[in-house]
Amino acid sequence: MLTTLRISGLAVVDQVEVAFGPGLNVLTGETGAGKSILLQALHLVLGGRMSAEALREGADEAVVEALFELPARHPALARLEAAGLPVPAAGGEVLVRRVATRSGRGRAFVNGALCTVGMLEGALRGLVDLTGQHEHVALLDEASHLSLLDAFAGVDGEGGLLASYRAAFQVLQTSLRRKAELLAAREERARRADWLAYQLREIDAAAPRPGEDAELDRERQVLAAAERLRAAAREAEAAVYAEEGSAAERVGRAARSLAEAVQLDPRLEPALALLRSAGAELDEAGRLLARYAEAVTGDPERLAEVVERLELLRALARKHGGSVAEALARAAAMRAELAQAEGAAGELERLERAAEEAGRAARALAAALSEARREAAAALGREVRQELAALAMARCRVSVEFLAPEGAVDAAGAALGREGAERARILIAPNPGEPPRPLARVASGGELSRLLLALKRALARTDPVDTYVFDEVDAGIGGAVADAVGRLLSEVSRERQVVCVTHLPQVAAFADLHLRVEKRVQAGRTATGVVPLAAPDARRAELARMLAGATLTPSAVEHAGALLAAARAAAAASGEAPVTGRRGRPVRSAARRAGKVRLSAQ
Template sequence: MLTTLRISGLAVVDAVEVRFGQGLNVLTGETGAGKSILVNALHLVLGGRMTAEVLREGADEAVVEALFELPAAHPVFGRLEAAGVAPPAGDTAELLVRRVAARGGRGRAFVNGALCTVSMLETALRGVVDISGQHEHVSLLDPATHLDLLDAFALRQARGDGGPDDPEPGDAEPLLRYRAAHAALAALVRERDALAADEGERARRADYLGFQLKELAAVDPRPGELEALEAERRVLASAEKLREAARSAEALAYGEEGSASERVGQAARALAEATLLDRRLEAPLGLLRSAAVELEEAGRELGRYAEAVGGDPERLAEVEDRHEHLKALARKHGGSLEAAIARRAEMVAELARLAGGGDRLKDLSGEIEARGKDAVRLAGALSRAREEAARGFAESVRRELAGLAMGRCRLEVALLPPESGIEFGGKVLAPGGAERAEILISPNPGEPPRPLARIASGGELSRILLAVKRTLARRDPVSTYVFDEVDAGIGGAVAEAMGRVLADVSRGRQVICITHLPQVAVFADRHHRVEKKVAGGRTHTSVALLDREEDRRQEVARMMAGVTVTASALEHAAALIEAARRPPLSADNGRRAAPGRAAARRLKAG
């Protein structure tokens, strides 16, 4: 469960620490007090996007920390260990997640002190916290989400048909196998459709490729040729200048009177006699003689170069012409000569495929037939599992709705053909299967079931969402449920029923609920009030635990009466809190059901 949430420098929050406990944790407060900031902080803990825009004005960084207490065997620790985070020791373990956004810098994420990426955080914490908000009312109206809800229920529903292709309890493999089979079939169908395209178009494509290849073959470019031609072109265009430079250098180094070679020779002869007197001059003498040889060789090389270099206008024209052809090819086929050469190989391969298209079409027919039969078989197994799951899901949600004052509501899950997909064997195969799902309801007896979007009110949607969550929660490994104002649009006895359902959910897992309804708040095991105040010209949000009975009565009375809390409102609040501690009346003779947790504690204390 989530034990502590600490926030600093986030939006209007300067520094807040909230300690949660087991059971039902309720947060209340005026609209705009900052309750949603706590939920947004939890989204960040779970890997949501965090940018410098969330920083409080004047803060250098925003920090969100969440401390969880989980069984050491929880899957989150296995995923973290695979990512390089050390596993815990003992039967229970603490998980500390820290998100930091710095002004002008990149955000950071830490798990138990180890730096990690946001994607690692999002993957590792999957299944730790489930957050439901008012936006889910909108997604519930979208039939595209209903198949996912049904599959989530099917994964948790025990089955035992004995069919070789039917899923085992909690087995996700049939859906994964079907999706893989459908993807393979779809790839083959796309290839077949491409090959079976208009023959004239294929012929035009082949003619175009043939023309392009003929052009490339005529030029026959070679790797590195463009650079070599550029170098040769520069030499041919500057032949006269190069010849003059070589002649001048030859004369100065070797050819004319007083050249470097002649003067070095004189120096060597002068030094030869001196070495007879001092042998230390032998080394410089050797260098001078080597220089004389090098100068003589350089002079001969320069002479040969001057004779060879020539301004051949015909060769220059040939080089420039080929250079322009190669540059044109490069521009046309990728921007470089290497790209044009690679494109030639690709066009040869494509032309071969077009030529062999008829043979490939025959092969594809057999492959599609085999893949299609496999996909149909797997889709059939998936459909059987979904048909049974649809009945179980509808019945389970109906039972939950009965406890939310919608006992007369009739709910069905219709399995309909997909709107699009691959047609094979009389079936339409979509990526998710051979059917789509749509939840239909009839809130009142005598009315036919209709789609949610056409008939459900806001209050009904709130209750249906909670009923769906409750249904999935029976086999859901999530340890903490967060409900962000999912009670919108309801009140009165229905609100009390929702409060009792939330309290019932909290018997098996931790529940954190943000609500504006006093009928829900009175069922809290821990009640927090969120307040927004202005001090020193700045807005501040704070969270206070209402651990005194008087404070709780005051807050519930405020929720009922508004700004002015009267004595009658306080009396009514006390009565509501006391009623929440008593078990609900059962259907038989008005007797009360088994005591709830709060009532049991009171009986034990008394």
């Protein structure tokens, strides 16, 4: 909710501070008094463009500040926080400040932190609907129409039809995405499977054993040096055992000699035992050498087989990791990958079934959602038309056009998006014979204000915008229609804060807070000031001025009093509870509080 607007150095405004309250805030005053400047200032703090030409003559800079009171978890707070700007953690006041200088350079601040105008505009979008500036009317953003219609239909919210559809659509989207990934990779998987099968056939044909390459390499060495090995064995055998004077013979003689000496001195017994053991080992070594010399042969055919096998194993090793062990490990990994690739076909079939099932569920929910939306669209059209009938626009037609969703996925021939099978666009046909057109393309001014007023009345409980600002809502009307506009504004203000610029006393009579904008001349300079009309007499006098002009007549004052009484009676007859602010303050206290606001119009 907008609580305070402070302006200095802007056009004819030297310095002024205006306090707004909940409910219906009405701005009145003579034509040219500066009411539009207040709306222009609000436009600036919402991110509008500020020109150096807007500066007051003699002022070095123009400053506009707006204070908003926002509840916790307000979307604007989340956007401000996402932009890196300071915000109250549990809700509270947000101060926005815009500064323009003669040089044309402007600055923007949020709670004292410098930011860009783009950041400011994005963060505050949807906080205030300012009908005098199209870019600040949330209803003109077609992206919001579907969510407004869903809220009107009652299908949104946790556990609602829309949430159920979104969950089903998420399952469908996941299945379709995984299916698309498998289909896109199917050809590559087939090529990969063929290559894996070929590599495995090559390894399996070789049938290597762990450590086989080392064993064959040793055998190759023996076969290649068979003659040298046999000669070495024969020579060693002769020296150890076979020839005369061999080591075995000499050790035997030494043992026999020592055996006689042991009879004389038993201390030689250990030495004799060692000689006898050495003789036995030399005999065994000789026999082993003889057998080895007989066994080792140079077999050229076997050598060729060994060399060929080694070359095959080494080729496999080079191709698959550098060793036979690495090749065997790679073969195991390739078998696992091949099994996974062959199983992808089964997974594709499973995903096709899952996507079909998810598609059926999503289509059923989308159909129910579409039916609810079409019913809500018809009801919304009827309600808005009833409201417009009281606003002298009985022939205006409001309809909802349903278009194909953006970024839709194909679910068995049905185009579905994240929000359902359609997106919505609210259309208006202001005059008979004219085709319905988007809201952004209808005429500006009072007609647009009344159209939006009727829409906002129908959407009052579901529209997320906190503050509605209406400019020229009373253009071209009067009498009973003006009274109907005032009643409608009062009804809308029970749900939202409303700020309205009006020239009609029938509308101003419904105000919860009445502010008069006036020009003053002091020291030869004209300046705009804002006076809160808290006292009944002050309000009656302003309404009388609006009725009769500068000269107040007793009949005009009496008529003004009757308008105020009729407005109070209409509010009482409606049976509506007094409107309260964000923190539960009665709206009537805002008018009393506004009388104490410090104002300056020097």
